[in-house]
Structures are given as structure tokens and as C-alpha cells.
Amino acid sequence: MSKKDVGNKIPIYKLKTTEEVMGFYDDWGDKDKYNKDMVNWNYTGPKETVNTFKKYAENKSILIFDAGCGTGLVGKELKKFGYNNFHGADLSKTLLETIPKDLYKKLDKVDLNLPIKTNDDYYDAVMCVGTFTYAHVKPNALDEFIRITKNKGLICFTINEGIYKEYGFDKKIEELEKNNRWKKIEFFKSEYIASKNVNAWLGLYEVKK
Numbered sequence: 001m002s003k004k005d006v007g008n009k010i011p012i013y014k015l016k017t018t019e020e021v022m023g024f025y026d027d028w029g030d031k032d033k034y035n036k037d038m039v040n041w042n043y044t045g046p047k048e049t050v051n052t053f054k055k056y057a058e059n060k061s062i063l064i065f066d067a068g069c070g071t072g073l074v075g076k077e078l079k080k081f082g083y084n085n086f087h088g089a090d091l092s093k094t095l096l097e098t099i100p101k102d103l104y105k106k107l108d109k110v111d112l113n114l115p116i117k118t119n120d121d122y123y124d125a126v127m128c129v130g131t132f133t134y135a136h137v138k139p140n141a142l143d144e145f146i147r148i149t150k151n152k153g154l155i156c157f158t159i160n161e162g163i164y165k166e167y168g169f170d171k172k173i174e175e176l177e178k179n180n181r182w183k184k185i186e187f188f189k190s191e192y193i194a195s196k197n198v199n200a201w202l203g204l205y206e207v208k209k
């Protein structure tokens with residue numbers, strides 16, 4: 001447990017299994033409640049990641065994979081800055097159904113803890129925001145993100161500080177760098193859900209193949 005005891009700050013952090021997490025989102029996605037909470041909590045994950053991403057992704061028509069897209073907050077942020085070619089994937093059918101029509105070019109219900117049914121070197125970039133958190137998606141998904149991303153493509157993600165070491169994200173990131181699978185461009189502690197005293201590591205890496 002981290003010194004801040006992040007796991008006690010938000011109810012969903014107490015859950016242990018994917019089934020429990022999906023059940024929780026079935027309620028949270030209802031009546032726009034998730035989106036309203038994110039506004040009330042001043043959740044800055046989507047804004048911070050897209051702000052970081054846009055410094056390096058100048059071409060606005062690149063094909064982007066939003067892994068764990070939820071209600072589409074990252075898609076909305078990408079659109080704000082002129083990106084117009086992105087796909088979304090999430091395991092929660094309830095959340096996927098809340099996404100405004102035509103925001104994403106394609107939406108799929110996908111368990112990101114399993115191999116992703118996408119060809120190698122398919123995307124120019126992957127965004128994964130708020131999804132590396134308690135009982136959600138595990139570090140091995142990073143191998144899949146690299147596999148489906150082109151050489152020199154970008155992978156931009158947040159990792160909840162409370163699980164960064166506990167789930168082995170620290171070791172995974174180090175291993176990928178050591179094995180020349182990707183190169184660090186940015187890595188810093190972001191605000192994330194500062195109103196709840198929960199921060200996240202924000203990383204932007206360039207794929208090497």
C-alpha cells in the first residue's frame with residue numbers, strides 16, 4: 001500500500017475482479033452519472049494526456065486507438081484539437097453506449113487483458129487514460145499496445161499512482177525500455193484526480209521496431 005493509501009480514496013478502488021468493476025460501471029454509466037462525477041471531481045486525465053500528446057503528434061489525421069475509452073472523454077478532447085480519426089475499445093457495453101454517435105470511427109467491446117484482435121503495426125498511436133487502475137487493465141496490455149502500433153508511433157497513458165508499483169507497471173516500463181521496445185519522451189506525475197488527492201503517472205513513449 002502506498003503511503004497516501006490511494007486505494008481508500010474512491011469506492012471503485014476497493015473492487016477486486018473484472019466482473020465487479022463492470023457491474024460498477026453499469027450503474028456509474030447510467031443517467032450520465034460518470035461524466036457528471038468527472039466534471040465535479042475535476043478529473044483532468046483526458047485533458048492532460050491530450051495536451052501532452054498534441055505536442056508530438058502534429059498530423060491530425062493519424063489513426064489513434066483509445067484503449068479503455070469509457071464514455072469517450074478522450075475522444076472529445078482529441079476532437080477539440082482537430083484529431084478526426086480514432087477508434088475506441090472498452091469492456092463496458094454500458095459505457096460504450098453512452099458515447100455520442102460519430103465521435104469515434106469505430107467502437108468495439110474488448111477485454112484489454114486479453115490479446116487484442118488487431119493486426120501488427122496498425123495504429124499510429126494509442127491513448128490509454130484512466131484504465132491502468134485498480135482491478136482494471138494489467139501491465140501486459142502494454143506489449144499488445146506496442147504490437148498494434150507502427151514503428152515510431154506514440155503510446156500515451158496514465159497509471160494510477162496507487163497501483164504503479166503494486167501491479168508491476170514500474171518493472172514493465174523499465175523492461176520495455178531496456179529491451180528497446182520503446183523510448184521515453186515524457187514521464188511525470190500528473191494531477192489526474194487531484195480533488196480526491198489521487199495523482200497518476202503520465203507517460204508518452206515512442207515505439208521502436
Ligand SMILES: C[S@@+](CC[C@H](N)C(=O)[O-])C[C@H]1O[C@@H](n2cnc3c(N)ncnc32)[C@H](O)[C@@H]1O
Pocket residue numbers: 018021025045046067068069070071072073074089090091092095110111112113128129130131135136137
Ligand atoms: C476510469 S475509466 C476511464 C475511461 C476514459 N478513458 C476516461 O478517461 O474517462 C476506466 C475504463 O476502463 C474500462 N475497463 C476496465 N477493465 C477493462 C478491461 N479489462 N478491458 C477493457 N476496458 C476495461 C472501464 O470499462 C472504463 O471505461
